[in-house]
Amino acid sequence: MAKQIVNAPREAVTDGLLDIADQQRLERFLTFEAALMDEHQYDAWMALWEGEDICYWVPCNDDDQDPATGIAIIYDDRRQLEERMMRLKDKTAHAFRPRSRMIRSVNGVVPVRVGDGELEVASSFVLGEIRVGVQNIWLGKCLYRLRDTGEDFRILSKKVMLLNNDEAMPNLTFLV
Amino acid sequence: MTTLIASSRDYGALVKEDRVHSDIYTDAQIFDDEMERIFHRTWLFALHESEIPRHGDFKLLQLGRFPVIATRDADGDIQLLINRCRHRGAQVCEAMRGHAKRFQCWYHGWTYDSKGDLVGVTGAEAYDENFDPKDHGLTLVPRVDSYRGFVFASFNPEVTDLSAYLGATLKYIDIMVDASPIGELEVKPGVVTRTRYRGNWKQVGMDGYHPHYVHMSVFKIFSQRESTTGSAVGALHLEDPFDDRSSSRTRGFPHGHSCLDFREQRRPHADEYIEELERSEDGQRYVADMIDAHGEEHARELIAWHGDPHLGLFPNVQLIHDHVRVVIPRSPGETEVLMYPVFLKGVGDTINEKRLRAHEAFYGPAAAGSPDDAEIFERTQRGLIADQSPWVLLARGRHRERRDEDGSLVACISDEVTQRVQMQEWKRLMSDR
Ligand code: FES
Numbered sequence: 001m002a003k004q005i006v007n008a009p010r011e012a013v014t015d016g017l018l019d020i021a022d023q024q025r026l027e028r029f030l031t032f033e034a035a036l037m038d039e040h041q042y043d044a045w046m047a048l049w050e051g052e053d054i055c056y057w058v059p060c061n062d063d064d065q066d067p068a069t070g071i072a073i074i075y076d077d078r079r080q081l082e083e084r085m086m087r088l089k090d091k092t093a094h095a096f097r098p099r100s101r102m103i104r105s106v107n108g109v110v111p112v113r114v115g116d117g118e119l120e121v122a123s124s125f126v127l128g129e130i131r132v133g134v135q136n137i138w139l140g141k142c143l144y145r146l147r148d149t150g151e152d153f154r155i156l157s158k159k160v161m162l163l164n165n166d167e168a169m170p171n172l173t174f175l176v
Numbered sequence: 177m178t179t180l181i182a183s184s185r186d187y188g189a190l191v192k193e194d195r196v197h198s199d200i201y202t203d204a205q206i207f208d209d210e211m212e213r214i215f216h217r218t219w220l221f222a223l224h225e226s227e228i229p230r231h232g233d234f235k236l237l238q239l240g241r242f243p244v245i246a247t248r249d250a251d252g253d254i255q256l257l258i259n260r261c262r263h264r265g266a267q268v269c270e271a272m273r274g275h276a277k278r279f280q281c282w283y284h285g286w287t288y289d290s291k292g293d294l295v296g297v298t299g300a301e302a303y304d305e306n307f308d309p310k311d312h313g314l315t316l317v318p319r320v321d322s323y324r325g326f327v328f329a330s331f332n333p334e335v336t337d338l339s340a341y342l343g344a345t346l347k348y349i350d351i352m353v354d355a356s357p358i359g360e361l362e363v364k365p366g367v368v369t370r371t372r373y374r375g376n377w378k379q380v381g382m383d384g385y386h387p388h389y390v391h392m393s394v395f396k397i398f399s400q401r402e403s404t405t406g407s408a409v410g411a412l413h414l415e416d417p418f419d420d421r422s423s424s425r426t427r428g429f430p431h432g433h434s435c436l437d438f439r440e441q442r443r444p445h446a447d448e449y450i451e452e453l454e455r456s457e458d459g460q461r462y463v464a465d466m467i468d469a470h471g472e473e474h475a476r477e478l479i480a481w482h483g484d485p486h487l488g489l490f491p492n493v494q495l496i497h498d499h500v501r502v503v504i505p506r507s508p509g510e511t512e513v514l515m516y517p518v519f520l521k522g523v524g525d526t527i528n529e530k531r532l533r534a535h536e537a538f539y540g541p542a543a544a545g546s547p548d549d550a551e552i553f554e555r556t557q558r559g560l561i562a563d564q565s566p567w568v569l570l571a572r573g574r575h576r577e578r579r580d581e582d583g584s585l586v587a588c589i590s591d592e593v594t595q596r597v598q599m600q601e602w603k604r605l606m607s608d609r
């Protein structure tokens with residue numbers, strides 16, 4: 001599960017592929033993204049995505065099951081992600097009401113490939129979720145493809161590898 | 177094996193024609209009786225034979241309270257072996273699925289083959305000549321039978337024949353299988369979404385009354401799409417199949433099986449689906465192969481039906497849209513649901529991929545449909561605890577149900593025929609002496 005970092009070029013974990021200021025800017029960006037998800041700020045979160053060719057992928061059964069022949073928990077292109085936003089915002093989708101309260105902590109942010117204004121970034125998160133008296137702890141690794149605008153970043157693709165993606169799981173009615 | 181422990185409960189008093197007592201959803205002792213009297217007595221769906229195609233393939237199952245290993249043996253037959261070492265009882269297999277021709281128990285090293293035969297005893301000289309390994313193979317599930325690849329099992333040696341048990345539902349199973357032009361399905365053991373909800377197992381599926389309310393957000397979103405043909409789920413808005421004025425029907429069969437029968441409602445839409453299919457090469461070939469295999473008339477209706485029998489086989493399996501759904505009760509208030517997308521053999525890859533994406537969009541822990549179902553089952557479970565007024569009403573449409581030629585009770589799509597037949601079978605099995 002941590003193999004993106006294990007397999008990264010050595011300099012990605014020694015010197016790092018970004019200088020300190022850019023690394024901090026990147027970490028603030030991912031913390032901001034996490035805050036938008038925790039706060040159910042769907043429009044602002046959606047605005048972080050760039051382009052028509054996006055992919056939001058949460059694999060099922062294992063971290064790399066091929067979506068062409070296997071199944072995913074989420075495998076959204078832009079149209080599907082926009083429909084997901086409609087549902088997250090829709091008061092008639094009662095699985096989303098009341099909303100989960102969440103705190104997540106993002107860490108282990110390691111750019112594993114940098115070039116042409118694009119970055120591939122590995123990270124991990126711990127997410128505490130509480131809803132109707134039940135608390136769930138979710139853990140996962142992420143792999144992002146980001147574009148660096150110089151100021152902040154835009155998400156081109158995001159893959160979320162949940163620790164429990166091969167277990168029976170409760171509703172995942174929020175963003176990860 | 178077949179003696180039942182007497183139950184102190186009067187199940188006839190808990191299940192009436194038009195209502196049931198909420199204890200049947202919440203009571204721990206009743207749950208224990210359900211395991212004993214239903215799950216360990218009647219037929220259960222085990223797996224699809226394509227999940228373990230080669231000698232040595234295996235998969236773990238949960239059948240009632242028992243962990244079971246499904247194997248493909250050296251003769252190509254499927255064996256269902258209780259996952260309990262015959263020495264002192266350890267599970268001999270822990271992997272959920274895989275390939276192994278031998279299972280070795282890690283407690284003292286006894287080894288079994290894929291037929292369950294005990295083929296290795298460590299330090300065998302410590303046993304005398306009265307010890308015969310043949311007496312100590314893994315215990316076989318006593319009855320195993322199948323229909324068109326769907327394998328069923330029963331712990332009850334005297335259970336009625338499978339074909340009699342399934343009865344008139346067989347031709348609905350055909351709808352799913354014959355969506356493949358070569359009449360073969362593939363279910364992949366590692367391709368499944370597993371969800372868990374805090375509610376009773378008897379809530380899952382086969383309700384034609386809830387979609388307008390529970391799935392309201394989905395109807396809203398589909399109504400904004402330009403085209404939703406090509407998937408059984410997406411086809412909803414074309415004409416509302418959950419309207420009581422539609423030609424959709426609910427059906428209740430003997431032995432508690434049930435069906436949301438959309439055949440007549442979908443039949444007139446064959447042209448639209450064929451037109452959609454014929455826009456791609458794989459689709460053109462699919463239509464042609466279906467006509468070759470089934471003749472024009474039947475091929476057209478099979479295409480219109482999308483391989484969706486929408487059938488619930490009591491107690492633990494449902495064939496819905498593009499998937500096989502297995503229901504695993506864990507406790508009165510906790511249920512696991514496994515959803516296996518079904519792949520058609522003998523079709524182009526894009527056909528299966530499209531079915532897969534349609535399935536995935538509606539079913540799964542983060543999809544458009546399943547979370548709202550799980551949520552309402554949890555709300556129901558929390559409500560049912562309040563048994564001051566304990567009766568749960570299942571009377572809807574009783575006055576308008578009628579007996580069809582195939583023996584099923586049939587009524588309008590929102591009528592609770594399905595729940596009534598499930599509960600009558602529940603009562604019959606639970607009251608067994
Ligand atoms: S319990 Fe299996 S070998 Fe002893």
Ligand SMILES: [Fe+2]
Binds near residue numbers: 386387390549
């Ligand atoms: Fe539903």
